[in-house]
Amino acid sequence: MLEVKNLSFAFKDKPILNDVSFTLADGQIIGLVAPNGTGKTTLLRLLCGLLPSRDAQIELNGVSLQKQHTAFLKQLFFLESSNHLYADLTVRDHLLYVKKMWQSDVDVDSTVAELGMQSYYKKKIKSLSLGMKQHALLAMYIISDAQTMFIDEPLNGLDPTSIQQFEQEFRKLRAAGKTLLVSSHQMDSVGRVCDNVFFLKDQQINDVTNTGQDMMALYTQMFMTEAAANV
Ligand SMILES: Nc1ncnc2c1ncn2[C@@H]1O[C@H](COP(=O)(O)OP(=O)(O)OP(=O)(O)O)[C@@H](O)[C@H]1O
Ligand SMILES: [Mg+2]
Incomplete structure (x- = not known):
């Protein structure tokens, strides 16, 4: 609370x-x-x-x-917008980073599959569309497993x-x-x-x-x- x-x-x-x-x-x-x-x-x-x-x-x-x-x-987890993602890192890099820092048990691959991100999760952020970046951001929230978002x-x-x-x-x-x-x-x-x-x-x-x-x-x-x- x-x-x-x-x-x-x-x-x-x-x-x-x-x-x-x-x-x-x-x-x-x-x-x-x-x-x-x-x-x-x-x-x-x-x-x-x-x-x-x-x-x-x-x-x-x-x-x-x-x-x-x-x-x-x-x-808690808060990342203000997809403008704050690292352009030269991949979606995967971001997700693994969050999993490690938040010591989360949430599975990266199944989250990627659930959100339909398989075709671009190994791509760099700078090559993604806005909607794809929004998906990457949501995946980070889910993987953080933080109590408050x-x-x-x-x-x-x-x-x-x-x-x-x-x-x-x-x-x-x-x-x-x-x-x-x-x-x-x-x-x-x-x-x-x-x-x-x-x-x-x-x-x-x-x-x-x-x-x-x-x-x-x-x-x-x-x-x-x-x-x-x-x-
Ligand atoms: N760093 C800052 N320095 C000075 N004023 C700021 C700063 N950040 C925001 N403001 C001002 O504070 C007010 C609220 O901004 P905020 O970004 O919180 O609005 P918002 O409700 O999120 O708007 P939006 O729907 O456009 O995202 C605005 O008038 C904005 O110009
Ligand atoms: Mg705002």
């Missing part, structure tokens, strides 16, 4: 979060939703110490981000079949008791897989339980009516 208390953050004069507190329960997929430039990626960076959280209390299964940083990080816009650039495949993998991770915080602009997908959705607005998190409501309608109500009024 991730517990966050009193988290505030600003870039100079741009406030991003104002005294935010929330909990992520185990075995849940939580969607993180907001328009471009609101602070989704910033929040994910804060939650693993890539940005300073100073006065906040952030604990993962009772381990403090600030006081027990290494032990905290061992429990922060995933930033994993569905970017995916074809409809791959989106369904990713949703299936997220559900499998949830069934295995993992905690997933997943940012996305794909509201239909958010509606299909998320247990709860964090709508980030006015530096606050609005935590909405997914009871099968139309997430796009909710998004419009929350964000677009205001944007239209400002035109």
Whole structure:
């Protein structure tokens, strides 16, 4: 379980979060939703110490981000985007690296087969398409076997079949008791897989339980009516 208390953050004069507190329960997929430039990626960076959280209390299964940083990080996996992959290394290199560093028992070959990556997993990252790199990134998450996963816009650039495949993998991770915080602009997908959705607005998190409501309608109500009024 991730517990966050009193988290505030600003870039100079741009406030991003104002005294935010929330909990992520185990075995849940939580969607993180907001328009471009609101602070989704910033929040994910804060939650693993890539940005300073100073006065906040952030604990993962009772381990403090600030006081027990290494032990905290061992429990989670976050790789912001496929831009952070090493261009001259292969997919295989990345997967073996994660398996070793996270001391994981998850089998690389069967993960590659499950995600349909056999034809390119020995290729260098620089020769892959965006969708292929997104698959490589997802494979790294799966192989890490980390309890908690922060995933930033994993569905970017995916074809409809791959989106369904990713949703299936997220559900499998949830069934295995993992905690997933997943940012996305794909509201239909958010509606299909998320247990709860964090709508980030006015530096606050609005935590909405997914009871099968139309997430796009909710998004419009929350964000677009205001944007239209400002035109
Ligand atoms: N390193 C930085 N220095 C200064 N401002 C930053 C920095 N990183 C992000 N910002 C600003 O913080 C705000 C939130 O950015 P962030 O990347 O978290 O948004 P986001 O919700 O992830 O957007 P997107 O949907 O486009 O990925 C933006 O106004 C951005 O310009
Ligand atoms: Mg972002």
